[in-house]
Amino acid sequence: MKSELTNFHFIRAGMQKRRRRWLFVTAVLTISACLLCCLMLMLGNTIYPVNEVVRSLFGEQIQGVTFAVNTIRFPRMLAGVFAGFAFGVGGYIFQTMLRNPLANPNVLGITSGSSVAAVFCITVLHTSNAVVSVASVGAGLATVLVMYVLSKGKTFSIGRLILIGIGIQAMLDAFISYLLLLSAQQDISAALLWLSGSLNGVQLSELPPLMLTVLGLTPIAALYGKQLNMLELGEQTASSLGVATNKTRLVLIVWAVFLVAVATATTGPIAFISFLAGPIANRLVDIGASNIIPAGLVGANIVLIADLIGQFAFEYRFPVGVITGLIGAPYLIYLLIKMNRKGEL
Template sequence: MTNQSIQPIIHNSRKRRQRTVFVTLVLFALALTLSATMLMLGNTIYPVADVIRVLFGEQVPGASFAVGTIRLPRMLAGIFAGLAFGIAGTVFQTMLRNPLANPNVIGITTGSSAAAVFGIVVLQASDTFVSIISIIGGLLTVLAIYFLSKGAAFSIGRLVLVGIGIQAMLTAVINYLLLISRQNDVGTAMRWLSGSLNGVKMETLPPLMIAVALCLPVILRLSRQLQILELGEMTATSLGVKTNQTRVLLIVASVLMLALATATTGPIAFVAFLAGPIAKRLVGDGRSTIIPAALVGVILVLAADLIGQFAFTARYPVGVITGMVGAPYLIYLLIRMNRRGEL
């Protein structure tokens, strides 16, 4: 190739890189603004100076309890759950080359939810034990989907269909458990199933924070291989990607974050479904969307929680607000895919 023919390619690559950096910085600034807003707003509005003093360990009457004990864990849960849902969603959608192939639709979060409801309703378990069996439920669901969809060769369509079938079965299990549960357990289970940041305590956050800190570098390291997997199995293999090994590492890292996020906040609806497409639309084709999707996930969770707390006369869990946004988008996506003949 001549120098003149290479220059447009280099120019376009530089423009895409600059766009990605700009979008990431804007998303980061918006997430930071929402985080600060969550710390300041409540029944009492505290100024930025008081919030900063509390964060640095000073005792400020009223603010120390409200900010340090209630709002800070809520904000951190929103940040790390948003990161986990956003990253896991875009990994599955990119790897399986299908916007419907996200953890909500193919039953992974439903597996965690079914296990948690079983712990609440049948075992009368503590919050810690409910979190543990929720994680186990998510991991077992992934294994079931993988083995039931395994054939002579990897098939995206088969995996999605098996996942949807398992989700339907697990939803029926959840409904049955709610039907036979005691009245006071129904409220607890429903609050958990709706996806909520209410009542999150600082001591419940370290497992989720550690999982994100460990799994995010692994996924970022594999982001190039993930982009190649989007081109298809044969292309990825011909380009030297160890497809099975890469796919297993991506799935394990994503599911671990997803299961711990679900165990901490409940299955916040549609965040994993929306974060990837929004990030891809903002960044454009040809660039990794892992970090932008993670930040979009944070923004969706924090913004939805603020809307649920302050936009209505009644207070709604974050999952109710994200569901109100995500359900119409799912319908739109299904109509568009049907028109294109992709369904």
């Protein structure tokens, strides 16, 4: 009896410690994102003081400041925060559910599906930005539906899903290249800018779908945090713990894909955010907790930092996706080497 009480107190103390660490890390990431947002609003060709930025945001007309802050910097900042959060949450869900750090929307072809639709609308149909956004979201959802149907079989297979996703990504990337080869010169630059992942030219009117999606779906995804952690233990273990695996997996996949697809439709496929955010959040918070919110905050921080670097660290300005690609590519190589040494490839 005494040993049982000791074990109970030990487990409870461990849970409380993880809870405190989760709260601390989440608070630090939130404060960091807020500070980066302030920098995004202040910095540019002209640096504006905080008081002028705040007055401008509250509607005061200040020559030069109001246009730069309200029309250019504020929408750019919001797009970075919400798109980064969406990519981070979507990537974390896929990596945790499929128990593989390579299983993220970029590798599985989901962002490629959205990109095909966007490039087709830009280069062939010459549609408006609104149509491009709707088409890319629909194509992303259709891509994951095809993947899920092909991988299901008699029983769901994680390995089968990843292999099918990689194959679909290769096929879709080839089709994107084909579209670009056939496109007129004036359309190629617009398509390449979209494909690179960029916050340039984002308008406030384009952001409500992304903001509503993130604010609406993230709490629902967080409610499935415990079930998601149980799925990471394996199919049989999760089922024995009372998790309706097929239903839970389908709900999480739909939520994650919708988040990633809407973010991709708004900013283009910003490289490696969904790949980096989950592992970094797990390292900061440690395993055993639902890191959906921390992963989203990590994604937002990475996008904001990368955009500031792309704007001010070089002689020329680079889209945010170029900077995140430079950050994420070495980590991908490191991860592949590490998994190969462990015999996981």
